[in-house]
Amino acid sequence: MSLDPTLLDDLEWRGLIAHSTDLDALREDLGEGSVHYYVGFDPTAPSLHMGNLLQIVTAMRLQRAGHTPYVLVGGATGLIGDPRDSGERTLNSAETVRDWVERVRRQIEPFLSFDGANAATMVNNLDWTAGLSTIDFLRDIGKHFPVNRMLARDTVKRRLESGISYTEFSYILLQSLDYLNLFRTHGVRLQFGGSDQWGNLTGGVELVRRSEGATVHAFATPLVTKADGTKYGKTEGGALWLDPEMMSPYAFYQFWLNAEDEKVGELLRIFTFLTRAEIEALEAEHAERPFLRAGQRTLAREVTTLVHGADETARIEAASAALFGGGDLRAAGARTLDAALSTARPMLEVESLGATIVDLLVDAGLVKSKGEARRAVAEGGAYLNNERVEDPDLVPGPGDLIDDQLLVLRRGKKSFAGVRVR
RNA sequence: GGCAGAUUGCCCGAGCGGCCAAUGGGAGCGGACUGUAAAUCCGUCGGCGUAGCCUUCGAAGGUUCGAAUCCUUCAUCUGCCA
Numbered sequence: 001m002s003l004d005p006t007l008l009d010d011l012e013w014r015g016l017i018a019h020s021t022d023l024d025a026l027r028e029d030l031g032e033g034s035v036h037y038y039v040g041f042d043p044t045a046p047s048l049h050m051g052n053l054l055q056i057v058t059a060m061r062l063q064r065a066g067h068t069p070y071v072l073v074g075g076a077t078g079l080i081g082d083p084r085d086s087g088e089r090t091l092n093s094a095e096t097v098r099d100w101v102e103r104v105r106r107q108i109e110p111f112l113s114f115d116g117a118n119a120a121t122m123v124n125n126l127d128w129t130a131g132l133s134t135i136d137f138l139r140d141i142g143k144h145f146p147v148n149r150m151l152a153r154d155t156v157k158r159r160l161e162s163g164i165s166y167t168e169f170s171y172i173l174l175q176s177l178d179y180l181n182l183f184r185t186h187g188v189r190l191q192f193g194g195s196d197q198w199g200n201l202t203g204g205v206e207l208v209r210r211s212e213g214a215t216v217h218a219f220a221t222p223l224v225t226k227a228d229g230t231k232y233g234k235t236e237g238g239a240l241w242l243d244p245e246m247m248s249p250y251a252f253y254q255f256w257l258n259a260e261d262e263k264v265g266e267l268l269r270i271f272t273f274l275t276r277a278e279i280e281a282l283e284a285e286h287a288e289r290p291f292l293r294a295g296q297r298t299l300a301r302e303v304t305t306l307v308h309g310a311d312e313t314a315r316i317e318a319a320s321a322a323l324f325g326g327g328d329l330r331a332a333g334a335r336t337l338d339a340a341l342s343t344a345r346p347m348l349e350v351e352s353l354g355a356t357i358v359d360l361l362v363d364a365g366l367v368k369s370k371g372e373a374r375r376a377v378a379e380g381g382a383y384l385n386n387e388r389v390e391d392p393d394l395v396p397g398p399g400d401l402i403d404d405q406l407l408v409l410r411r412g413k414k415s416f417a418g419v420r421v422r
Numbered sequence: 423g424g425c426a427g428a429u430u431g432c433c434c435g436a437g438c439g440g441c442c443a444a445u446g447g448g449a450g451c452g453g454a455c456u457g458u459a460a461a462u463c464c465g466u467c468g469g470c471g472u473a474g475c476c477u478u479c480g481a482a483g484g485u486u487c488g489a490a491u492c493c494u495u496c497a498u499c500u501g502c503c504a
Binding site: 254257258259260261262263264289290291292293296320323324367369370371372374375376378379380381382411412413414 | 451452453456457458459460465466467468469470471472
């Protein structure tokens, strides 16, 4: 495996390095051979999300450049919980964490190569912490962590007012121990993670230096925010999940397609493998003809393909074209629409016509209550076959069916649902 | 342990016996403009059979014709004193 000498420059150009230890030293090591690096994922949910995807993609970049990945799933740290600003976490049961560890592991595997000279390795920190005695932990690890320094860390400082348990306070020791252990057993010399992990990353670097006298590296990727500074990757349904059961690939695609203009370049750099030249060309194209949204389309296609595959992405693009095409829905035909609508959300199956538009909107899941459905109609936000509905008591008839079997409901600009009559 | 104050809808925050489903801001949602973008403007923002009714203001009781508003107890949080 040959090393790509431009790796670090590329990462910097993509804006992936928000904080780092000595970059010159890292650059030197990266040039000398395949560096063993690690990135960790705590099982805090049954699926990974957009923030994790950033780390996965970054891990892929390093592997493609010839370096050797160790992917850590936090079977131990997931039992403890990283301190966060919103307050003390509720502990998840051991069974839950075990289950999530498995799911997360399976989710990550397709992204990396487990063959070849720089094959990836999956590790679980429960393997080296489960048998660790409290006394050994306090003597060998705890001794290297001055509490006064720990208290000065931003995440801890912010929690001192509202309160923080000893459990969460100790989290950094566990993550630092991970680095030390991977350094000892696998020669791992680089860790990266989100910028909120910076304290934990440096904790590990320092622990390795103190107990082994070795210099190892770390860098933190930036927090991706919206143009207004708020956190990215949140939808009305919560996080942007990678699991197709938790977020339909259609919704996933739509999320990226709707990226704000001023963020597209940044997102392309962070989440796609397009080259610098390709991305700059897209940005130029966008500046020229923004209404085409070439950047968003490419971004959505690239990321959805990465996560859900090319076939699924092609289906979604066809579905989006049918629903948002602006043309006559009847021209698309029931067959195409059926596929498109099923992609967006489960179809509503009814035995026969007769329900009002209000009931249909509720039953199809586009609104939560009849009151909301009536409001939608009153606001002009309800559509039947892409035509605005004015009357909440409207009962769609046989004449409204496309190819005698399908109704297309729309709420607002972007939410579609299909009704199929058996 | 003692004293004082807090607890309101997704979040922040007014209300302090009837005019309160509850002012205002934010988020969300819809419309207009555009490009399935941003900004802006307008509207909306507990549920139901939209007449009115039902369930909401930490929890449970109580006073009253009537309570988010008063009383009692409990829970949680904050400040002051030990």
